[in-house]
Amino acid sequence: MDWPFLSDTLSELLTAVPLTLELGVISLLFGTAFALLLALMRLSQRPLLSGTAQFYIFLIRGTPLLVQMFLIYYGLSQYAAIRHSFVWPLLRQPYWCAVLALSLNTAAYVAEVVRGGLLTVPHGQIEAARACGMSSLLMFRRIIMPQAIRQALPAYGNEIILLVKATSLASVITLMEITGVAARVIAESYRTVEVFIIAGAIYLVINFLLTKLVTITEYKLTPHLRQPAQARKAD
Amino acid sequence: MNQSGFLDIIAFGPTGWGAALVDGAAMTVAIAISGFLLGGVIGLLSAWAKIAGGNALQMVANGYTTIFRGVPELLIIYLFYFGGSALVSWIAGHFGATGFVGLPGYLAGSLAIGAISGAFHTEIFRGAYLVVNPGEIEAARACGMSRMLRLRRIIAPLTLRNALPGLGNVWQMVLKDSALVSVTGAVDILRQAQIGAGSTGLPFDFFFIAAALYLAISTASAVMLRVSERRLQRGVRRG
Numbered sequence: 137m138d139w140p141f142l143s144d145t146l147s148e149l150l151t152a153v154p155l156t157l158e159l160g161v162i163s164l165l166f167g168t169a170f171a172l173l174l175a176l177m178r179l180s181q182r183p184l185l186s187g188t189a190q191f192y193i194f195l196i197r198g199t200p201l202l203v204q205m206f207l208i209y210y211g212l213s214q215y216a217a218i219r220h221s222f223v224w225p226l227l228r229q230p231y232w233c234a235v236l237a238l239s240l241n242t243a244a245y246v247a248e249v250v251r252g253g254l255l256t257v258p259h260g261q262i263e264a265a266r267a268c269g270m271s272s273l274l275m276f277r278r279i280i281m282p283q284a285i286r287q288a289l290p291a292y293g294n295e296i297i298l299l300v301k302a303t304s305l306a307s308v309i310t311l312m313e314i315t316g317v318a319a320r321v322i323a324e325s326y327r328t329v330e331v332f333i334i335a336g337a338i339y340l341v342i343n344f345l346l347t348k349l350v351t352i353t354e355y356k357l358t359p360h361l362r363q364p365a366q367a368r369k370a371d
Numbered sequence: 372m373n374q375s376g377f378l379d380i381i382a383f384g385p386t387g388w389g390a391a392l393v394d395g396a397a398m399t400v401a402i403a404i405s406g407f408l409l410g411g412v413i414g415l416l417s418a419w420a421k422i423a424g425g426n427a428l429q430m431v432a433n434g435y436t437t438i439f440r441g442v443p444e445l446l447i448i449y450l451f452y453f454g455g456s457a458l459v460s461w462i463a464g465h466f467g468a469t470g471f472v473g474l475p476g477y478l479a480g481s482l483a484i485g486a487i488s489g490a491f492h493t494e495i496f497r498g499a500y501l502v503v504n505p506g507e508i509e510a511a512r513a514c515g516m517s518r519m520l521r522l523r524r525i526i527a528p529l530t531l532r533n534a535l536p537g538l539g540n541v542w543q544m545v546l547k548d549s550a551l552v553s554v555t556g557a558v559d560i561l562r563q564a565q566i567g568a569g570s571t572g573l574p575f576d577f578f579f580i581a582a583a584l585y586l587a588i589s590t591a592s593a594v595m596l597r598v599s600e601r602r603l604q605r606g607v608r609r610g
Contacts, residue, residue: 197543198586200550203561203578210568211575297441304443308554315446328454336442343441 163238171246196244205237234306253288293350395563406484414492439490451483476557499534
């Protein structure tokens with residue numbers, strides 16, 4: 137075992153962790169907001185809205201993320217109209233292209249999760265809320281959302297893990313996040329297995345912590361499913 | 372940069388990219404199918420280890436599925452491509468070759484995709500086996516079926532039927548992951564589109580075509596899957 141090489145590689149890979157997390161968090165925020173919109177469109181009574189959302193989800197889920205990223209990063213620059221528009225300062229940077237691709241991609245997957253969560257809210261509760269005279273917005277905030285979030289949380293956790301894994305593709309469009317740095321170290325040292333073990337371990341730790349975070353949130357959000365203190369003592 | 376129209380690009384013939392793109396699609400499908408089949412074999416063995424194996428086997432299988440489901444696919448492809456090439460170079464060195472011997476992208480890619488999908492296959496097979504009604508296995512035993520006969524006539528068909536929807540999801544995932552193999556130089560749809568984009572200066576057109584090809588393949592396989600699912604569901608009472 138070549139400990140100096142391992143510790144050097146570890147410290148080099150750790151410097152790339154913030155970029156991976158940053159890409160993940162920003163894309164998750166944008167993606168979730170967009171997913172909420174998509175889910176509501178998908179559940180809308182208007183065929184135009186629900187059809188558009190359905191078609192978008194079909195397109196995104198049927199094509200690889202890397203193709204979507206290339207379309208945005210390389211493809212959009214083909215058009216002079218985009219190169220001269222106000223979005224160009226953002227779109228010519230690989231960072232924002234990666235964020236855009238990751239957000240658009242994760243939104244399609246999360247939208248289905250959110251839709252599933254919204255559909256589990258029993259119809260009787262919605263009727264009861266209406267009967268109490270709640271406005272649509274209040275009903276959504278107080279009745280539908282809290283229950284939908286609880287239902288959707290485990291599946292949402294899976295999507296977060298998938299998103300963390302997906303950030304690795306940003307390395308293909310020149311961003312040096314964990315996988316990008318790992319590929320560079322492998323190319324320099326030819327020590328594939330060692331570098332893979334360290335980089336893989338970093339990802340596993342990140343994903344493990346995220347899974348724990350989701351489990352804790354789920355526990356906090358479901359006090360009504362826990363056994364009361366006395367009953368637990370009796371076990 | 373010559374300004375060719377969209378239809379000129381996808382045309383077949385000396386100036387069109389149609390034939391090249393079809394070749395790329397064939398490569399994508401080949402990588403995806405070999406990866407999926409390899410993953411199926413790995414998944415069966417590893418699901419068997421998880422269900423019936425001793426402590427050591429279970430630990431190995433659990434470690435395998437945790438690592439290969441939790442680490443980015445791209446990193447695993449790098450492991451197989453660079454690691455495989457290093458291994459081949461080392462072996463070739465013993466036969467007198469010098470320097471770096473590259474593993475073909477197709478081979479490294481299929482092995483990597485197989486290893487990744489194997490981890491997902493494992494969970495699908497395990498879940499599908501666990502929901503097979505124990506009564507059916509008991510009945511088979513009561514009929515005096517031998518172990519192998521029971522596996523072949525009762526357990527395998529029922530497990531496969533339960534596993535089919537999950538296997539369809541794994542296939543869709545494998546198909547999309549196969550695009551990552553283009554980083555090793557295997558000339559699949561995405562690599563072909565990159566080559567075309569580079570030589571014509573029309574990246575959007577080419578990546579758009581690539582996206583359309585992936586969409587066509589995944590839609591076609593989804594339709595086939597739905598048909599076979601319905602076929603396998605014959606004889607299942609609903610509700």
